[in-house]
Amino acid sequence: MKSTVLDYLLETRNRRGAGYLVLLDPDRQDMARLEECACLCTDAGADAILVGTSLTMLADHGEVYKRLRQCTGIPIITFPGSGGHITPQADAILYLSMVSSRNPELLIGEQVRTAPLLKRCGVEVISTAYMLIDSGTLTSVQFMSNSRPIPRDKNDIAMAHALAAEYIGMRLLYLEAGSGARRAVPDEMVTAVSQYTSLPVIVGGGIRTPETARAKVEAGASFIVTGQVLEDRQADAGALVRELGAAVHFRE
Ligand code: 1GP
Numbered sequence: 001m002k003s004t005v006l007d008y009l010l011e012t013r014n015r016r017g018a019g020y021l022v023l024l025d026p027d028r029q030d031m032a033r034l035e036e037c038a039c040l041c042t043d044a045g046a047d048a049i050l051v052g053t054s055l056t057m058l059a060d061h062g063e064v065y066k067r068l069r070q071c072t073g074i075p076i077i078t079f080p081g082s083g084g085h086i087t088p089q090a091d092a093i094l095y096l097s098m099v100s101s102r103n104p105e106l107l108i109g110e111q112v113r114t115a116p117l118l119k120r121c122g123v124e125v126i127s128t129a130y131m132l133i134d135s136g137t138l139t140s141v142q143f144m145s146n147s148r149p150i151p152r153d154k155n156d157i158a159m160a161h162a163l164a165a166e167y168i169g170m171r172l173l174y175l176e177a178g179s180g181a182r183r184a185v186p187d188e189m190v191t192a193v194s195q196y197t198s199l200p201v202i203v204g205g206g207i208r209t210p211e212t213a214r215a216k217v218e219a220g221a222s223f224i225v226t227g228q229v230l231e232d233r234q235a236d237a238g239a240l241v242r243e244l245g246a247a248v249h250f251r252e
Pocket of ligand 1: 023176177178179180181203204205206207225226227228229
């Protein structure tokens with residue numbers, strides 16, 4: 001069987017201890033900066049690049065992927081804020097269903113609308129349960145999705161959602177505090193969820209230091225996502241990605 005991006009991610013997780021994914025937001029950085037980030041992330045040992053944004057201010061999403069592809073050999077994966085972000089230029093897409101919401105559009109409506117386009121594009125589809133976790137403040141994803149996050153101290157609720165996603169047949173589980181979150185997903189919740197299901201757990205939102213990244217990995221995360229911190233720390237972004245990668249790749 002053809003090796004897939006999902007196979008690559010899981011093999012990387014097994015070999016390096018956990019995987020490190022960098023989120024690039026094309027609405028928040030210009031093309032030159034995106035290209036610079038893609039190059040330095042690759043040099044610093046990141047495992048894949050996610051491209052995503054909560055809004056769609058960009059005219060040509062596909063062009064971003066074409067340009068990034070010239071800077072990096074690691075997978076470039078769509079992390080969609082909407083169906084408008086789908087492009088055949090991506091290596092794969094996290095096909096998100098926001099299982100923490102009760103909004104049918106986020107659970108199945110948007111997926112139905114975009115499935116035929118994805119089939120036509122031939123992009124690898126990675127079914128991903130997306131769970132929004134309360135970070136203490138209103139984040140863009142919470143506002144845009146108009147959905148309530150799972151309370152930070154309700155591990156049992158998070159566990160039940162995760163198990164339901166596994167039983168439905170999803171392949172990855174994304175615990176999301178929201179980009180720029182003041183507080184990341186609690187370690188205790190990462191542990192509770194990752195021990196309760198066999199789904200690989202991605203943790204993102206508000207992770208700004210190698211220490212926090214390592215704590216999430218030690219708690220059971222299979223993949224760590226960072227985004228905004230690289231936008232905020234442009235001067236030393238290369239060194240920071242290297243440190244974050246080293247913290248996540250604990251088997252190296
Ligand atoms: C957002 O989880 C990602 O969807 C990354 O969050 O930008 O806070 O790193 P940050």
